[in-house]
Amino acid sequence: MPKSKKKEETAVVVNEGFNSAQQDTGAKAEAAKAVEVDEMVHLIVFKLGAEYYAIKIEQVKEVTVTPEITRMPRTPEFVKGVANIRGDIIAIVDLEQRFGIRPAPVVDELHANLTYTLVIEAKDYSIGVVVKEMPQSLNLGMSKIDKAPSFLQDTNIQESYIEGIAKVDNRLIIVLDMFRILSGDEIKQLAS
Incomplete structure (x- = not known):
């Protein structure tokens, strides 16, 4: 075989190897982009009635056992009152009442009066949101x-407070934007 023909064959084999290596690298880069694009979000998950809801962890300052609540006059029905949490007096809100959700039946009568506040x-x-079960953490x-x-949005509130619906295993979790739950008038009322 002449030398020039042998060089051409070698060049073809080398180029084919280079092209397949380039394709492998391209496929890996696309897979890495797909992983990069799926940004993770950390949620605090809790139940209202029989359904699961979540709030992004950046919106939650802390979770605590609900302290004694003092009822305040002339506040909306869903505002349970105010409570002293670590020296701060904050309004305590019942989202089941706010959204018109029927409370789930009490399963554990021993802890029926124990609630948690986000x-x-x-x-x-600042507001506290009462939930009946210990909230859970979820990365998604x-x-x-x-x-x-x-x-699905509440027509009484100008802005959309449902950020989305998460699919986890066989259940749906409604992701809320807590900063949009209250109307401007309600915020003014609670802030004063």
Whole structure:
């Protein structure tokens, strides 16, 4: 075989190897991008009625056992009152009442009066959200959270407070934006 023909064959084999290496690298880069794109979100999950809800952890200052609540006059029915949490007097909100959710039947009568409060600290106000079961922590990829249909939103509130619906195993978790739950008038009322 002439030398020039042998060089051409070698070049073809080398180029084919280079192309397949390039394809492997490209496939790995695309897979890495797909992993990168699926940003993780840390959620605090709790039950309202029989359904699961979640709040992004950045919106939760702390979770504590609900202290004694003092009822305040002239507040909306879903505002249970105020409580002293670590020296701060904050309004305590019952989201089951706010959303018109029927409470789930009490299973554990021994701890029926034990509730937990998620302390939410916004720029202009702080509120506590009462939940009946100990909230759980969950890390989830953003690709597992679907945008909520607009007809599911509360028409009394100007902005959308449902960020999306997460699919975890065989259950759905409604992801809330706590900073949009209250109307402007309600925030003014609670802040004063």
